Amino acid sequence: MLRFFIKGLIRDRQRSLLPIIVVTLGVMLTVLGHTWITGILGDVIDFNARFSTGHVKVMTSEYFENIDQMPNDLALLESEAFIAELQEKYPDMTWVERISFGGLIDAPDEEGETRAQGPAAGMALDLLSPESQEAERLNLQNILIKGTLPTSPDEVILSDEFASRLEVEPDDQVTLITTTMYGAMSITNFTVCGTIKFGVGALDRGGIIADISGIRYALDMEDATGEILGYFPGGEYPDEKAITLTENFNNKYADEEDRFSPVMVPLRDQNSLTGMIDIIGYMSGIIISIFMIAMAIVLWNAGLLGGLRRYGEMGLRLAIGEHKGHIYRSLLSESVVIGIVGSVIGTLIGLLFASLMSKGIDFSDMMEGSTMMMPGVYRTQITLESYYIGFFPGVLATVFGTALAGIGIYKRQTANLFKELQA
Amino acid sequence: MDNNTIIQTDHLVKRFPIGGGHFTALEDIDLRIGKGEFTGLVGPSGSGKTTMLNIIGSLDDPSEGDAQVLGTSIKNIGARRASTLRKKHIGFIFQTYNLMPVYTVFENVEFPLLLLKMSDSERKKAVMDALEWVGLTSKVKSKPKQLSGGESQRVAIARAMVKKPELVLADEPTANLDAENSHNILRTMEKLNEELNTTFLFATHDDKVIRYLKRIIYLEDGKVVGDEQVKK
Numbered sequence: 174m175l176r177f178f179i180k181g182l183i184r185d186r187q188r189s190l191l192p193i194i195v196v197t198l199g200v201m202l203t204v205l206g207h208t209w210i211t212g213i214l215g216d217v218i219d220f221n222a223r224f225s226t227g228h229v230k231v232m233t234s235e236y237f238e239n240i241d242q243m244p245n246d247l248a249l250l251e252s253e254a255f256i257a258e259l260q261e262k263y264p265d266m267t268w269v270e271r272i273s274f275g276g277l278i279d280a281p282d283e284e285g286e287t288r289a290q291g292p293a294a295g296m297a298l299d300l301l302s303p304e305s306q307e308a309e310r311l312n313l314q315n316i317l318i319k320g321t322l323p324t325s326p327d328e329v330i331l332s333d334e335f336a337s338r339l340e341v342e343p344d345d346q347v348t349l350i351t352t353t354m355y356g357a358m359s360i361t362n363f364t365v366c367g368t369i370k371f372g373v374g375a376l377d378r379g380g381i382i383a384d385i386s387g388i389r390y391a392l393d394m395e396d397a398t399g400e401i402l403g404y405f406p407g408g409e410y411p412d413e414k415a416i417t418l419t420e421n422f423n424n425k426y427a428d429e430e431d432r433f434s435p436v437m438v439p440l441r442d443q444n445s446l447t448g449m450i451d452i453i454g455y456m457s458g459i460i461i462s463i464f465m466i467a468m469a470i471v472l473w474n475a476g477l478l479g480g481l482r483r484y485g486e487m488g489l490r491l492a493i494g495e496h497k498g499h500i501y502r503s504l505l506s507e508s509v510v511i512g513i514v515g516s517v518i519g520t521l522i523g524l525l526f527a528s529l530m531s532k533g534i535d536f537s538d539m540m541e542g543s544t545m546m547m548p549g550v551y552r553t554q555i556t557l558e559s560y561y562i563g564f565f566p567g568v569l570a571t572v573f574g575t576a577l578a579g580i581g582i583y584k585r586q587t588a589n590l591f592k593e594l595q596a
Numbered sequence: 597m598d599n600n601t602i603i604q605t606d607h608l609v610k611r612f613p614i615g616g617g618h619f620t621a622l623e624d625i626d627l628r629i630g631k632g633e634f635t636g637l638v639g640p641s642g643s644g645k646t647t648m649l650n651i652i653g654s655l656d657d658p659s660e661g662d663a664q665v666l667g668t669s670i671k672n673i674g675a676r677r678a679s680t681l682r683k684k685h686i687g688f689i690f691q692t693y694n695l696m697p698v699y700t701v702f703e704n705v706e707f708p709l710l711l712l713k714m715s716d717s718e719r720k721k722a723v724m725d726a727l728e729w730v731g732l733t734s735k736v737k738s739k740p741k742q743l744s745g746g747e748s749q750r751v752a753i754a755r756a757m758v759k760k761p762e763l764v765l766a767d768e769p770t771a772n773l774d775a776e777n778s779h780n781i782l783r784t785m786e787k788l789n790e791e792l793n794t795t796f797l798f799a800t801h802d803d804k805v806i807r808y809l810k811r812i813i814y815l816e817d818g819k820v821v822g823d824e825q826v827k828k
């Protein structure tokens with residue numbers, strides 16, 4: 174019986190082709206939209222992971238509570254041994270030390286008197302060890318505007334905006350005025366080696382980056398670090414793995430009595446990224462709903478038109494002795510077939526386009542230049558979800574649209590339907 | 597209702613609501629039609645022929661009175677039992693052939709059998725037999741579009757007859773056909789009536805049909821105004 178209807182469906186282009194095209198389009202856009210959002214939000218998360226949160230971050234518990242103040246007096250001590258321990262316990266992960274610090278940057282004139290001054294937000298990371306991946310991780314080479322990256326501990330990079338406000342150029346001297354880990358005043362001279370554009374307002378105003386050894390010296394943080402960032406292999410943030418690792422770590426190390434005991438915090442619990450990660454979930458839901466409603470409306474109307482065209486057939490089938498409910502169900506079965514066919518085609522085309530764009534479309538020419546935050550390249554990201562997400566709107570919308578259209582037919586009195594036969 | 601009766605109406609009334617009131621399409625009809633009859637409801641347009649066939653075919657229900665069809669009361673029959681009655685026992689033939697355009701001749705005739713549980717080979721044989729009766733075995737694979745009016749109506753007859761129903765209801769089956777084709781299909785139906793003892797009930801005002809009828813029931817304004825057996 175179903176075979177009989179599917180045969181009819183295939184032969185009746187008007188009945189199959191238009192709905193399949195609608196479903197294919199809708200599903201394709203759903204899949205594409207989903208991969209875009211996953212890609213873009215994935216990039217935001219990726220940026221955060223690279224720049225500040227890691228996939229997980231280890232700090233002292235007190236440091237974490239006051240993290241906004243960059244409290245280096247609460248830093249992790251004996252960090253070298255600790256890193257070695259982490260590397261041994263979690264060998265497939267990469268662990269790096271970072272120190273965030275605040276202070277003033279002072280640009281002196283020829284006599285050494287202050288010519289210009291401004292508050293700085295600094296980050297220290299390993300730029301000098303040959304095996305360090307940190308410069309690549311932050312995409313530093315690509316966002317360099319002038320000069321070079323630091324090649325010695327006494328060099329810094331300034332944000333380009335900050336540098337021009339202070340009127341300093343590469344090779345100029347600047348002085349970092351800050352406090353040491355122990356609370357003493359610290360005045361250290363650095364050579365500006367280059368300028369960069371972060372692309373994030375706050376950082377462009379006063380951001381500086383230096384090698385961690387120079388900053389350790391300046392802040393008197395020998396064998397200490399503010400933060401240890403951990404990265405899973407493969408680059409993408411694995412939320413569930415990070416949560417498991419965190420629980421595992423904190424069970425072992427965290428000690429509520431000890432303010433200096435290390436705690437691990439996963440990416441999702443930093444920088445309000447929980448919202449961001451959950452938004453990816455919501456957005457998928459929203460995309461699905463939008464396309465589903467739009468498709469359902471189109472298919473409902475297509476179904477009504479198709480239904481009008483098929484009143485004769487309905488009347489005939491009633492006359493031949495098919496039950497109304499059976500006719501209705503056969504319409505729904507047809508729609509499931511259409512929904513599945515359209516979803517398969519739509520998903521394939523959507524994935525094809527998504528994979529073509531997974532390298533990213535480069536908008537950086539249209540923008541002011543690439544930045545750390547906005548690499549200027551938007552890419553789609555295909556996840557496991559991309560393979561099945563289109564089927565929800567695809568199949569549901571067809572069934573729903575047909576169900577609505579079918580009610581119109583169903584509600585008609587048998588005799589009225591039958592009238593169509595006598596027309 | 598005796599064993600030989602296939603249709604019996606008792607004080608059958610059908611009213612249609614129009615505006616505030618209603619229109620009486622059938623008024624107090626008492627009829628009895630026996631097994632194997634070849635009978636026509638004859639009357640001018642609007643006399644109630646189609647209304648009568650619809651009620652007998654359980655596609656519409658009586659306003660008052662009742663119709664017994666194959667021993668089943670049409671009053672309060674319910675949609676499910678009505679469809680079962682049609683599926684198993686009644687074949688319909690229409691003025692406009694109502695073939696399903698996307699299906700071949702074979703498939704159009706096959707369709708009523710798909711509703712009845714039947715093996716593939718039984719079904720295939722029944723379809724070929726029915727097409728044989730109407731002389732269309734050579735058009736098995738044709739689509740309705742490729743058929744003439746007469747051929748289309750013969751397919752419709754095959755479709756109505758394929759399940760060997762006790763009763764065939766034919767509403768103006770020749771209205772769209774020329775004389776030769778009309779005679780053709782009537783001879784086919786006459787033959788099926790004789791060979792399979794199928795009861796035929798026509799609604800018509802076409803002389804070409806009336807000439808073949810063995811009993812003529814005259815309707816006018818929803819009332820039976822005459823009922824004659826034709827002696828051949």
Ligand SMILES: Nc1ncnc2c1ncn2[C@@H]1O[C@H](COP(=O)(O)OP(=O)(O)OP(=O)(O)O)[C@@H](O)[C@H]1O
Binds near residue numbers: 613
């Ligand atoms: N659903 C309906 N609502 C209102 N009036 C109806 C309805 N169906 C039929 N009628 C009326 O009932 C009367 C009988 O209609 P019916 O279709 O039975 O006539 P008929 O004898 O078959 O005519 P024709 O030869 O033109 O087919 C007509 O006056 C018609 O207008």
Ligand SMILES: [Mg+2]
Binds near residue numbers: 645646647767799
């Ligand atoms: Mg009529």
